[in-house]
Amino acid sequence: MNLILLDDDDFFDDNRVRISGRRFDHITTLLGKGKGDGLRIGQVNGLMGQGVIDSVDSAALTLKVHLNESPPASLPVTLILALPRPKMLRRILRTISSIGVKSCYLINSYRVDKSYWGSPLLASPQLHEQLLLGLEQGCDTILPHIHLCPRFRPFVEDELPIFSSSTANLVAHPGGGTPFPPQPQVPVCLAIGPEGGFIPYEIDQLGAAGFAPVHLGRRILSVETAVSVLLSRYIG
Amino acid sequence: MNLILLDDDDFFDDNRVRISGRRFDHITTLLGKGKGDGLRIGQVNGLMGQGVIDSVDSAALTLKVHLNESPPASLPVTLILALPRPKMLRRILRTISSIGVKSCYLINSYRVDKSYWGSPLLASPQLHEQLLLGLEQGCDTILPHIHLCPRFRPFVEDELPIFSSSTANLVAHPGGGTPFPPQPQVPVCLAIGPEGGFIPYEIDQLGAAGFAPVHLGRRILSVETAVSVLLSRYIG
Numbered sequence: 001m002n003l004i005l006l007d008d009d010d011f012f013d014d015n016r017v018r019i020s021g022r023r024f025d026h027i028t029t030l031l032g033k034g035k036g037d038g039l040r041i042g043q044v045n046g047l048m049g050q051g052v053i054d055s056v057d058s059a060a061l062t063l064k065v066h067l068n069e070s071p072p073a074s075l076p077v078t079l080i081l082a083l084p085r086p087k088m089l090r091r092i093l094r095t096i097s098s099i100g101v102k103s104c105y106l107i108n109s110y111r112v113d114k115s116y117w118g119s120p121l122l123a124s125p126q127l128h129e130q131l132l133l134g135l136e137q138g139c140d141t142i143l144p145h146i147h148l149c150p151r152f153r154p155f156v157e158d159e160l161p162i163f164s165s166s167t168a169n170l171v172a173h174p175g176g177g178t179p180f181p182p183q184p185q186v187p188v189c190l191a192i193g194p195e196g197g198f199i200p201y202e203i204d205q206l207g208a209a210g211f212a213p214v215h216l217g218r219r220i221l222s223v224e225t226a227v228s229v230l231l232s233r234y235i236g
Numbered sequence: 237m238n239l240i241l242l243d244d245d246d247f248f249d250d251n252r253v254r255i256s257g258r259r260f261d262h263i264t265t266l267l268g269k270g271k272g273d274g275l276r277i278g279q280v281n282g283l284m285g286q287g288v289i290d291s292v293d294s295a296a297l298t299l300k301v302h303l304n305e306s307p308p309a310s311l312p313v314t315l316i317l318a319l320p321r322p323k324m325l326r327r328i329l330r331t332i333s334s335i336g337v338k339s340c341y342l343i344n345s346y347r348v349d350k351s352y353w354g355s356p357l358l359a360s361p362q363l364h365e366q367l368l369l370g371l372e373q374g375c376d377t378i379l380p381h382i383h384l385c386p387r388f389r390p391f392v393e394d395e396l397p398i399f400s401s402s403t404a405n406l407v408a409h410p411g412g413g414t415p416f417p418p419q420p421q422v423p424v425c426l427a428i429g430p431e432g433g434f435i436p437y438e439i440d441q442l443g444a445a446g447f448a449p450v451h452l453g454r455r456i457l458s459v460e461t462a463v464s465v466l467l468s469r470y471i472g
Contacts, residue, residue, distance in 0.1 A: 002456045072454040095461050138455040179472055183418055218308040219374040219471050220238045225331050228464035229471065236415055236453050 001026050003139045004041045004051065005132060006065065017051070020060040027053075027061065027139055042141035043067055044132075057134035073143045076186035077234050078163060082109035082194035084223050086119040090130055097134020097144050099231050105159075107149040109202055111194040117150050156205045164189040169211040172230055173203060174220045177213025184233055192230065195223055237262050240277045241368060242301065253287070256296040263289075263297065278377035279303055280368075293368065299420045307377045311336035312422035313470050314399060318345035318430035320459050322355040326366055328463055333370025333380050340385050341395075343385040345438055347430040353386050392441045400425040405447040408466055409439060410456045413449025420469055428466065431459055 004027065010017040017026070021147040027033050041063065048071055051063035083106045084092060094231050096104055108117070120126060127146050135141060149155040168185040171177075172192045191198075191211055198206070203213060220227060240263065246253040263269050271289050277299070278284040284307055289298035294359070319342045320328060334341055344353070358360060363382050371377060385391040404421035408428045409411075427434075427447055434442070439449060457465060 091460075095458070098455065098457055098461065100455060109336070128409055137458055140455065182469075182472070219334065219336060219376065222331070222373055224327075225334060225464050228461050229335070231469040232465040232468035233418075235465065236418070 084169040094134040175215035179213030180214040197213035317428040329366035330370040334374030409449035416450040
């Protein structure tokens with residue numbers, strides 16, 4: 001937790017908040033902070049700044065907050081990701097949130113196990129929790145939007161053209177296409193397949209939608225590694 | 237398993253191997269292969285090529301192998317990593333092995349929990365297993381070398397100068413130094429601290445050893461994400 005994130009509900013007047021639970025434990029036990037100490041804070045979907053601990057009791061503390069700083073720039077990437085298995089998805093959600101992705105479409109693909117779509121992790125509160133953990137890690141306040149697209153063809157034919165008409169469009173495809181450029185064009189819509197990759201039909205459909213296949217050389221990376229490695233080229 | 241890796245022990249003559257256990261299950265059950273089918277194979281620390289299934293019984297199969305292809309190029313990176321917690325280390329070992337790192341020093345740091353050095357994962361057979369899984373993922377045959385350095389100062393003063401005298405030397409340090417270059421100099425020794433970062437004393441010691449601090453902007457990434465993101469700049 002590199003940033004203490006505040007909800008609207010935490011505010012009891014314009015510049016004071018009351019915090020309990022996980023954040024309280026982190027601040028008092030892990031960071032060992034007490035009355036008068038400063039903290040780096042941010043308001044969800046708002047500004048960042050400093051908080052000073054005003055009072056501490058056994059289960060909650062109050063902070064006087066001063067919010068005057070913009071969150072870091074977003075990554076100019078819309079991520080399109082074949083739904084990974086839940087355990088990996090949990091980590092990927094935190095990663096993309098920490099790294100600055102603001103829009104991610106989780107889509108179906110031939111090699112996505114149908115059971116993944118029934119995972120409790122896809123419920124809004126669970127997605128929200130992982131994304132918050134990512135923002136706390138990355139020191140950002142702006143929540144990413146996660147879109148669930150459980151049907152491949154309607155997604156590619158109907159939804160994709162709407163948001164990919166004025167972006168560079170790439171699909172990661174080990175063993176096909178051209179090398180992924182070290183300093184690629186932005187903004188980009190970047191599609192990453194499941195373990196085992198998109199099938200040829202899906203690559204063809206994405207190709208028809210303007211997505212050029214790119215690869216990272218002879219190696220095949222796990223989806224989780226590929227996400228970090230590919231997004232990395234869009235940082236800074 | 238994108239590549240079936242063969243040990244010297246698997247060979248029963250110059251160009252035939254007998255396989256059982258995990259690899260047998262993968263080939264027969266997951267890939268559904270049988271007599272006459274081809275497979276992508278590699279010999280640990282040797283060449284890659286093709287295998288053709290010669291015979292299958294209930295618990296083992298034999299392959300006729302033809303090894304004639306070099307493994308992919310290594311990443312020109314010596315990784316120096318503050319020992320992460322075991323669960324994360326397991327994934328990081330697989331990642332760096334799949335991505336082509338061939339030398340990694342796991343070092344101590346003020347913020348490394350002492351208990352991590354007692355993890356069973358640091359025993360040779362366990363390290364070996366994770367590295368093999370990484371090679372199977374990344375389609376490579378050359379095992380990385382993992383060096384355990386449980387004392388920070390002797391490592392930086394005595395060991396580090398030996399292998400970092402003719403490389404570019406960088407230490408990832410959120411909030412300090414200069415931006416990490418998109419196309420950095422190679423070969424490189426790249427140091428990555430623990431969660432929470434190296435302490436100032438450690439950054440000073442690494443600085444005295446010629447390591448320049450670099451950052452990736454305002455965001456703070458988890459060690460696991462930072463490893464993939466930083467290594468990514470050295471691919472291709």
